[in-house]
Amino acid sequence: MILNPNLTNPLKANDFNSDVFPTWCPGCGDFAIWAAVKNALVKKGLHPHEVSLVFGIGCSGNFASFIKGNVFHSLHGRALPAAAGARLANHEMTVLAIGGDGDGFAEGLNHTIQTIRSNINLTYIVHDNHVYSLTTGQTSPTSVKGFKSKTTPEGAFEYPINPVALALSAGGSFIARGFAGDIPHLTDLILKGINHNGFSFIDVMQPCPTFNPHLSYDWYRERVYKLEDKGYVPDNRYKAFEISQESFSEKIATGIIYEEQRETLEGHYPQLKGSPLARQKVSVRSIDGNLAEFK
Amino acid sequence: MENKTKKIGETSSLRQGYGGHENITIKIGGEAGFGIKVAGAQLGKVFLRMGYEMFDYTEYPSLIRGGHNTFEITIGESVSHHRRPVNLLIALNQQTFDEHLPELSADAGIVYDSERTKPTTDKYDLFEVPLSKLAKESGGSDLMKNTVALGAALAVLDAEIEGYIAVIKEIFAGKPPAIIMADINSAKAGYDYVKKNLKKKFPYAVESLPKKDSIYLTGNEAIALGAIAGGVQAYFAYPMTPSTSVLVYLAKHGPDHGMLVRQPEDEISVLNSAIGASWMGARTMVGTSGGGFSLMSEALGLSGITETPVVILEAMRPGPATGLPTWSDQGDLRFIQNAAQGEFPRMIIAPGDVEDCFYRTPEALNFAEKFQMPVFIVSDKNLAEGGKTVPIFDTSKIKIDRGKILSEQEVAKLEKFLRYRLTEDGVSPRAFPGTPGAVHAANSDEHDEYGYAVETAENRIQQADKRMRKLDSALKEIPEPILYGPKDADLTLVSWGSTKGPILEAMKDLQDQSVNFLHFVYVWPFPTPNAEKQLKQAKKLMVIENNSTGQFEGMIRQYVGRAPESHFRKYDGRPFWPHEIVEKVKTEK
Numbered sequence: 001m002i003l004n005p006n007l008t009n010p011l012k013a014n015d016f017n018s019d020v021f022p023t024w025c026p027g028c029g030d031f032a033i034w035a036a037v038k039n040a041l042v043k044k045g046l047h048p049h050e051v052s053l054v055f056g057i058g059c060s061g062n063f064a065s066f067i068k069g070n071v072f073h074s075l076h077g078r079a080l081p082a083a084a085g086a087r088l089a090n091h092e093m094t095v096l097a098i099g100g101d102g103d104g105f106a107e108g109l110n111h112t113i114q115t116i117r118s119n120i121n122l123t124y125i126v127h128d129n130h131v132y133s134l135t136t137g138q139t140s141p142t143s144v145k146g147f148k149s150k151t152t153p154e155g156a157f158e159y160p161i162n163p164v165a166l167a168l169s170a171g172g173s174f175i176a177r178g179f180a181g182d183i184p185h186l187t188d189l190i191l192k193g194i195n196h197n198g199f200s201f202i203d204v205m206q207p208c209p210t211f212n213p214h215l216s217y218d219w220y221r222e223r224v225y226k227l228e229d230k231g232y233v234p235d236n237r238y239k240a241f242e243i244s245q246e247s248f249s250e251k252i253a254t255g256i257i258y259e260e261q262r263e264t265l266e267g268h269y270p271q272l273k274g275s276p277l278a279r280q281k282v283s284v285r286s287i288d289g290n291l292a293e294f295k
Numbered sequence: 296m297e298n299k300t301k302k303i304g305e306t307s308s309l310r311q312g313y314g315g316h317e318n319i320t321i322k323i324g325g326e327a328g329f330g331i332k333v334a335g336a337q338l339g340k341v342f343l344r345m346g347y348e349m350f351d352y353t354e355y356p357s358l359i360r361g362g363h364n365t366f367e368i369t370i371g372e373s374v375s376h377h378r379r380p381v382n383l384l385i386a387l388n389q390q391t392f393d394e395h396l397p398e399l400s401a402d403a404g405i406v407y408d409s410e411r412t413k414p415t416t417d418k419y420d421l422f423e424v425p426l427s428k429l430a431k432e433s434g435g436s437d438l439m440k441n442t443v444a445l446g447a448a449l450a451v452l453d454a455e456i457e458g459y460i461a462v463i464k465e466i467f468a469g470k471p472p473a474i475i476m477a478d479i480n481s482a483k484a485g486y487d488y489v490k491k492n493l494k495k496k497f498p499y500a501v502e503s504l505p506k507k508d509s510i511y512l513t514g515n516e517a518i519a520l521g522a523i524a525g526g527v528q529a530y531f532a533y534p535m536t537p538s539t540s541v542l543v544y545l546a547k548h549g550p551d552h553g554m555l556v557r558q559p560e561d562e563i564s565v566l567n568s569a570i571g572a573s574w575m576g577a578r579t580m581v582g583t584s585g586g587g588f589s590l591m592s593e594a595l596g597l598s599g600i601t602e603t604p605v606v607i608l609e610a611m612r613p614g615p616a617t618g619l620p621t622w623s624d625q626g627d628l629r630f631i632q633n634a635a636q637g638e639f640p641r642m643i644i645a646p647g648d649v650e651d652c653f654y655r656t657p658e659a660l661n662f663a664e665k666f667q668m669p670v671f672i673v674s675d676k677n678l679a680e681g682g683k684t685v686p687i688f689d690t691s692k693i694k695i696d697r698g699k700i701l702s703e704q705e706v707a708k709l710e711k712f713l714r715y716r717l718t719e720d721g722v723s724p725r726a727f728p729g730t731p732g733a734v735h736a737a738n739s740d741e742h743d744e745y746g747y748a749v750e751t752a753e754n755r756i757q758q759a760d761k762r763m764r765k766l767d768s769a770l771k772e773i774p775e776p777i778l779y780g781p782k783d784a785d786l787t788l789v790s791w792g793s794t795k796g797p798i799l800e801a802m803k804d805l806q807d808q809s810v811n812f813l814h815f816v817y818v819w820p821f822p823t824p825n826a827e828k829q830l831k832q833a834k835k836l837m838v839i840e841n842n843s844t845g846q847f848e849g850m851i852r853q854y855v856g857r858a859p860e861s862h863f864r865k866y867d868g869r870p871f872w873p874h875e876i877v878e879k880v881k882t883e884k
Contacts, residue, residue, distance in 0.1 A: 018736075020747055048734045054571065057739070064736055065747045070728030071736035072574055073748070074567065075597055081564040085571025085579075086728070088555055089529060093575065093729055114560040271555050278576030278727055282526040284657075284693045285552050290520055291687065294510035295343075 013038040015068070016048060022066045029180030029206030030059055033127055034066060036183050037096070040190035041069075046094060054083035056099030056108065059134045059208075060127035063098055077108025080115040083122050084265075090276040091121070091266040094194060101128045105141040105161045116170040116199055120265040123193040123200040128163065129208040130215060137211035144248065149211075163203040164257055165244040168237060174200040175240065175258045179224050180207065181217045185254065192256065198264050205252060220252065227255035234259045318371025319499045321448065322381040322398070324391030325441065328360040331387070334441040335366030337466060339682055341449070341458045342370045343511045346504030350796065351682040352377040352870070357536070357620040363390055368682075372504065375648070376796030377681070379872045382499055383451065384419075385444045386412060387426070402498045406447050406489075408440065422451055422493050424485060433480035434473070442478050446485030451493075453500040456486045508687050514652040514678035514793075517685075518608060519544040521656025522554075522580055524690045527606075529555040529572045531565045532582040536620050537676040538610040541582045562587035566594035570603045574737050576727035578660060578697070582608035585627045586617070592634040595669055599639030601737040602715070602723070602762065604663035604670075604698075606656075611675040613868050622868030623676035625792060625841035629849070631671055632819055638759070640721075640766040642670040642773070643819035647795030649683040651816055657693045662772075665698035666765045667722060673818070675841065677870040678793035699724035706732045713744040717757055721764030766820050773817040775825040780811030786884060787833035789859065791815040791847050794839055794871060801876035810880060818847070821854055830855045837861040837883060841870065 008015055016038040024030045041051055048068040055064040057076035064073035070093075074082040083097035104112045104126050115122070131149065132138040138151040142163065146155040167175045174196040178186040186204065193200030205224070207217050227234070227243070232255070234240060240258035266272050321338065325331050332353055342349055349370040356362035369377045380400040386392040386407040393415055399405075407414065409423035424447045426440035433439065442463070449456055460479050467475045512520075519541045522530060530549060532542040542558065549556040555577075559565050565581050573579040583591065588609050598605050609631060613624035631643055644659050646652045656672060663670040701724050706712050714735035716723040723744075726733035736746030741758060743749040780802055788810060790798055795814050802812055813829055815821075822830065830836065830851055836859035838848040843866040848859050863879045865871055 018747070019745075047731075049729060049731045052575070052728050062748070064738065068734055070734055071738075071746065072571065072601070073736060073738040073740060073746075074571075075593060075739055078563065078567040078594065078597075081559060081567035082571035082574075084559075084564075085529070085531070085568030085573075086575040087571075088557070088568070089572035089575035089577035089579075090729065110560055111564055114564070269550075269555060271550050271553050277528040277553075277555060277572070278729070280528065280553070282528065282578050282695055282697060284690055284695055285524050285526060287520050287524050287688065287690060289551075290523065290548055291510055294512040294516070 011042050011047065013042050016041055018066055018068045020065045023062060024059060025210045027207070027209040028059070029129060029208065030063065030127060032180035032183050032186065033125065033204055033206065034063060036186040036190055037125070038067070039183070039187040040194060043187070043191050044094070044194055051094045051096065052086055053096045053098060054079050054086060056103035058100035058103050058127075058132070060098055060100040060103065062134070077103050077106070077111065079103065080108060080111040080122070080124065084115055084118065084120050087120055087122055088266060088272070088277070090278040091272050092276050095122050097122050097124045099126060101126060101130060101140045101142045102132050105163060109141070113166070113170045116167055116172045116201060118265040119171070119173050119198045119262055121198055123190065124202065125190065126163065126203045127206045128203050129206045129212055131208055131212040133208050133211045162244060165241065167201045168241055168244060168258060172201050172258065173198040173260050173262045174256070176200070176202045176256045177252070177254050178202055178204040179220060179254050180204055181220055181224070182254070185226065189256070196259065198262055223250065223252045224254055225251060227253050227257065318369055318374055318378060319382045319501070320367060320369045320378055320380065321383045321385065322365055322367040322395060323385040323387070323441070323444070324363065324365040324395060325387030327355060327358060327362040327364045329364065329387055330438060330441055331364040331366050334445055335368060336682065337459070337462050338445055339368055339511050340462045342368070342501070343509060343684055344458055344506070345454070345501065346506050347371065348374040348509070348684045349511065349682070350374050350377045352677070353680060355621050363394070365391070365395070370501070374684070375799040376873060378800060379874060383448060385448050387441060387444060388412065404451055404497050406444055406451060420495055420497055422447060422489060422495065424488050426485070429484040429488060430481050433477055433484045435477035435481045439478060439481040442481040443485035446482035447489045450486045450489035451497050454502070456483060509684045510687050511682055511684045512649065513540065513680055513682050514646065514649050514674055515540040515610070515680065516544055517649045517652035518656050518672065518674070519548070520688060521653040523549065523552050524688070524693055525657030525660045526578050526695050527554055527580045527660065528577040529557070529569065529579045530581070531557050531559060531569045531579070533558060533562050533565050533587055535584045535587045537612055537679040538582045538584050538608060540680070541608060562590035563594065566591040566605070566607070567597070569605050570594060570598050570601070573603045573605050574601065574728070578664065579604070580606040580608065580660065582610070584610050584612050585614050585630070588627070588631070588634070596635035596637055596639065597739050598669045599635065599637070599641065599762070600739055600741070602667040603737065604667050606659045606663050606670050606672060608672045608674070610679040611673065613866070619868045621676065623841060623870050624866060624868065625675055625794070625846070626866065628673070628791070628818065628842070628846040631673060639762055640666070640668045640769070641819065642666070642668065642769055643673055644671065645673040645792035645816055645818050646678065647792060647814055647816055648678070650685045652678065653688050654692065655816065657695070661694070661696040662769065665696055665722070666769050667698065667725065668765055673792060675793050698722065701726040701730070701733065703730050706730055714746050715742060715744045715758060715761070717744060717761050719764070720768040721761050722768065723761070770820045770823060773820070773823060775823050776813050776815045776817070776829070778811060778813050778829065781809070782811070784811040784834070785809040786835050786837060786880065788812040788837050788839055788880070789830070789847070789851070790839045791818050794841060797871040797873045798839060798876055800873035801880070804873070804877045805880055808880065808884060815847070821850055827855055831857055835860045837863060837880070839863045839871065839876065841865055
């Protein structure tokens, strides 16, 4: 293998920095997720060319220009289908899908549910700041009821989506919640997500000091707790569902909420048992065996 | 049969139907659920093996049971398209008998169920056969009356029954022997009943011709075979008539060839998944109809700006919205040409017939990868679901060209890999993810040569121009349209896609007229140099298309700068019948 001579050996998180410094607001939770993703890739021992990152659109999507790797900056809400296609084409590639709450729970909600149930081996990280920030402050599907924004001056009416409960009901095989205020813990969750053989769903509580200042780091710190500290074992769907029903305004569980081993989508296709499609030579195929029924 | 019987296949004999050619059209009709299409396909196979060419046409409503279904097939020595009038009607119910009389030739025959159908005319040769009763006596159910009817029809046509029995044995191989036996007995019962009881004169007879090395299949089956032969590694689609049978065929047969075939949650996911797979390095294709393509429009632009190759099959049906789901139309051309916000290059290939469906599919795949752009294969229900005889496909005519793809070694020699490098022909060499030294960002935002989102005016112009240069490069490589008939003519018929069949069939009847026909398979980019010359120099143009607004005619006005003198448009969900074109040309001239 030819290693990039510019990379330090062993790799450091900075080796995953691109030539562009992030344009996020000071104090944005995205910086912490950016750091945790880079840390997790270093811990996994991957080089930039060995990981593919597929992004949606939003502040989270702008991440695409701030990281070195095989980057695909897709459309709003469409990171998951693009990432699934990429993974099916190369089932030996580590693939991360990264988006926001508007991306994954509004525009792309159907893809989120369908991709979770497919159990394709992807790690999906949601920057969940409960607000639309790149468009400067509108309501999101995870905005708390009564949330005042530019498009909901009287307060958001709808009941917020519960991403963890949603993922559980869709048959998720790895469901976790992280907090952007705890980078080492989030790094560990992302690494475990990458190591999980199946679809890993990581909903990250991320403060947006500019457009959702109420949900600040301090607000979260008063409520966040770690499941592992309570001796919680994430192997029971009913207990996981109980955790998912805890009142967001009172306490917020972080860590792996549910995990099970299940057959992956790519594992189920006999065509994908051998070398990845993307590495196979494309040549003219014989159709002799197919013609008999038309004679 | 008497001497005056016309033997189809004897060059000395002529049919009385339209045009004086040696062909015959047979129509079977009945309720949805009667197995009309299956019966029709069996009949087609019988005639294929007797050495005939044919083209079939089905009409069915968008429901599973209870509606009225028909199958028509034109057979002859040389057949480009299905023709009317109908010469032999096989009526499995009263509705078929009543509804289709206006479609019959003056000398037509009707086979019908004598116990359940009351003839409402005596103008035609009536072959009354107790279809249901004979099916039950042969050990079958009422459903086998179509088998009885086909047996009867073969007797009316003075053909042999053995060919049909062989087809039954093949098609039902694996079914319980009692069922196969009942089917064979039903066919024989219908045949014998006519031979014994109905010694009438029918003016058409079908006898065996020298056998040709032909196959009989639909446009969709040919596209699926083209995708297999052309090396498609991943096919994504969501079911939508009339494109579904490609997905169904590939789901069954693709895996044997190592092809991944997947039905995602919607067409949005279909095209985004395909783009992800193609970016990663797989040769990728999707299929849909207009409604599904509407959902794909967003991702079409993603393919355009990220320069990710993909082939999109769009089998058209009449819209807007749900429209006429099971009928035919060419109403999506300008939509396909312009879909998605912004400006980016794309290519449109509209196969004219079943052979085109096969050979143009690998070409579309090559062009998509060569120019790193979306390439459309545009067909319609008439072509997608119409079965036709064609010479056996020859895969030695197919080449694979994946365009500029850099290997690990080639990347290592570069000072820096730039995914969107500015080049003269607009094509920037790709390297697949996983190639050391080739990390990049494929970006839906406007981007610089590496792929970073950049919003400067200078960069925008450079990248926009680079992308559009690919269209100029493509224009140099796509084949010219084909001219049929004399080089010079008073009237030049112009069409694109599946209208080729009915026009070629009509041309047979227009040999005494000064008419030629310019047919476009490569519709966009447009026009190629020769096409422009021919369209400008023709004495008089008549543009024939299955839409109401003259979409291709508009392209001629816009890009060639000539206003065609005449047009013939049809948008009732039905394809053109050759005789309609003949009449139109004769009135216009």
